[in-house]
Amino acid sequence: MHNHYHRVLSLATVLAFLALWSWAAMVVGNKVILPTVSEVADLLSRPTEDLLSMGSLLTNITVSLLRVLLGYMVAVIIAIPLGVAMGYYSAVHTMFGDFLNLFRPIPPLAWVPLVMAWFGIASLADLFGVDRGLWFIYLNNFKYSMVFIIFIGAFYPVLTSSIHGVRNVNRVFIDTARVLGAGEFDIFRKILLPAALPSMVNGMRIGLGVAWMCLVSAEMLPGSISGVGYLITHAYTMASTDIVVAGMFTIGLTGAIMDWLFRRIERRCFSWQRLAR
Amino acid sequence: MNQIVHINDVSKSFVTERGLAVSALEKANLEIYRGEFVCIVGPSGCGKSTLLRIISGLERSDTGQTTYNDRRLEQPHRDVGMVFQEYSVLPWRTVLDNVCLGLEFLREKKATRVEIAMHYLGLVGMARFAEAFPYELSGGMRQRVAIARALATDPQVLLMDEPFGALDAHTRILMQKELLRIWRETQKTVILVTHSVDEAVYLADRIVVMTARPGKIREVIDVGLEHPRDRSNPKYARMTARILDTLEEEVVAAGEF
Numbered sequence A: 001m002h003n004h005y006h007r008v009l010s011l012a013t014v015l016a017f018l019a020l021w022s023w024a025a026m027v028v029g030n031k032v033i034l035p036t037v038s039e040v041a042d043l044l045s046r047p048t049e050d051l052l053s054m055g056s057l058l059t060n061i062t063v064s065l066l067r068v069l070l071g072y073m074v075a076v077i078i079a080i081p082l083g084v085a086m087g088y089y090s091a092v093h094t095m096f097g098d099f100l101n102l103f104r105p106i107p108p109l110a111w112v113p114l115v116m117a118w119f120g121i122a123s124l125a126d127l128f129g130v131d132r133g134l135w136f137i138y139l140n141n142f143k144y145s146m147v148f149i150i151f152i153g154a155f156y157p158v159l160t161s162s163i164h165g166v167r168n169v170n171r172v173f174i175d176t177a178r179v180l181g182a183g184e185f186d187i188f189r190k191i192l193l194p195a196a197l198p199s200m201v202n203g204m205r206i207g208l209g210v211a212w213m214c215l216v217s218a219e220m221l222p223g224s225i226s227g228v229g230y231l232i233t234h235a236y237t238m239a240s241t242d243i244v245v246a247g248m249f250t251i252g253l254t255g256a257i258m259d260w261l262f263r264r265i266e267r268r269c270f271s272w273q274r275l276a277r
Numbered sequence B: 001m002n003q004i005v006h007i008n009d010v011s012k013s014f015v016t017e018r019g020l021a022v023s024a025l026e027k028a029n030l031e032i033y034r035g036e037f038v039c040i041v042g043p044s045g046c047g048k049s050t051l052l053r054i055i056s057g058l059e060r061s062d063t064g065q066t067t068y069n070d071r072r073l074e075q076p077h078r079d080v081g082m083v084f085q086e087y088s089v090l091p092w093r094t095v096l097d098n099v100c101l102g103l104e105f106l107r108e109k110k111a112t113r114v115e116i117a118m119h120y121l122g123l124v125g126m127a128r129f130a131e132a133f134p135y136e137l138s139g140g141m142r143q144r145v146a147i148a149r150a151l152a153t154d155p156q157v158l159l160m161d162e163p164f165g166a167l168d169a170h171t172r173i174l175m176q177k178e179l180l181r182i183w184r185e186t187q188k189t190v191i192l193v194t195h196s197v198d199e200a201v202y203l204a205d206r207i208v209v210m211t212a213r214p215g216k217i218r219e220v221i222d223v224g225l226e227h228p229r230d231r232s233n234p235k236y237a238r239m240t241a242r243i244l245d246t247l248e249e250e251v252v253a254a255g256e257f
Helices: A002-029 A038-044 A058-087 A089-105 A108-119 A133-139 A144-167 A171-179 A182-217 A229-239 A241-269 A269-277 B048-056 B096-104 B108-123 B138-153 B169-186 B197-203 B234-254
Strands: B001-016 B019-032 B035-043 B063-068 B079-084 B155-160 B189-193 B208-212 B217-222
Touching: A002 A038, A038 A241, A058 A089, A058 A229, A058 B063, A089 A144, A108 A144, A133 B063, A133 B155, A144 A182, A171 A182, A171 B079, A171 B096, A182 A229, A182 A241, A182 B096, A229 A241, A241 A269, A269 B108, B001 B048, B001 B189, B019 B048, B019 B189, B019 B217, B035 B048, B035 B197, B048 B079, B048 B155, B048 B189, B079 B138, B079 B234, B096 B108, B096 B138, B108 B138, B108 B169, B138 B155, B138 B169, B169 B197, B189 B197, B197 B234, B217 B234
Parallel strands: B035 B189, B035 B208, B079 B155, B155 B189
Antiparallel strands: B001 B019, B001 B063, B208 B217
């Protein structure tokens, strides 16, 4: 009953927004400035249809998603061990702390010129030495430059939450393990990792959100020939604002679904943390 | 009786965050005999927990030495177990898995781990909560699990750092009885730090009274009362009152109240 009430409330906000949008679109009366709800809904209802000969919404979102996951995975693989080491050993923290903090405030987008100079339009296709055929088309979608920008975006939230997670591990858990004869690796695997995991997963969720947002800027880089970000910028130059909005909506929806999945995992796996309070 | 732990001229000082050196323990000497129950009482900050941490091998003394069966204790030793004041039960593990922890570090096989853990859970009266998570348990139950976990690796000496400090008065008295029963059944040597004089008089064979900072051992008292002890026994009351007077003297002399 209560749940039902909440659902109605949250749906009401969405409906009110759509109504406001419809009304504004009617007043404006120019689909280049503000497309109508139905035009966008029409595009969204046919996600597999080719748009402006740049592929369908679905293909573009898939390409974008794979890109994000690639850069994101690299970030997670580096940030988690580094974060654990920095959280546990103060020497490692001293070594990297200030150094990494220097780079933290630089927005991922500010890296673009430098990254372009480094990698140009090189992609995974170059890494694997493929220069033609179907695989070239696939692999060429994964430019180093994009992966790097996404990496930068996702790296810091994951790193910070790993450090934080390990630092906040109750000392008494570590002492307990020591007295019971645990070695360093035992402590890492059976105490630090499980104790810090909720914080790490929270950081991974935030990192994925940031990575997803970095995507549009990454896909605006020259050499990109697909992806939702590219679709949006290209649609803009063609004055197809309805495609821009449909692309934006797709980005929002995909991001929200990923976030929701992460929250589900957090609720499922870390109920001990919520209930321990 | 034969000596099991020997504390010889042990001193320890700390440097505070503001850079002040604080002497926590000064030239402590103590002999612990096999199978006895020793309680350490003293004003807060007298270094009684520090002494316990040194015996456990978690901390090193600056000078002097601690030996177990004539071998120096410099790092955690298999034969010395510990129960902490704070809830040290791992919240992400079930009760059974918590008790298995030390056995995992000893690389015991899974079946053996479960068998041993269930035995000790039975001993502390927690067998039917084996699959429960710590958040489902009361404070007293969590400390029972912590005791079972410390016993599971079969140490000879059990160190307890204010194990019932966080419990309410009633649970505390019940846990004291339980601890005496477990002590009798397992025949371990127990060294228990407490700030409750009553608890010390109720439990201990000998009570070590420490001075205010820097902590020294002021006196060692043989309790000499039969178990189970009766709190209404005049001897019990006299002993409690005398130790409380000593502690008051210490606190007043140090001007730390």
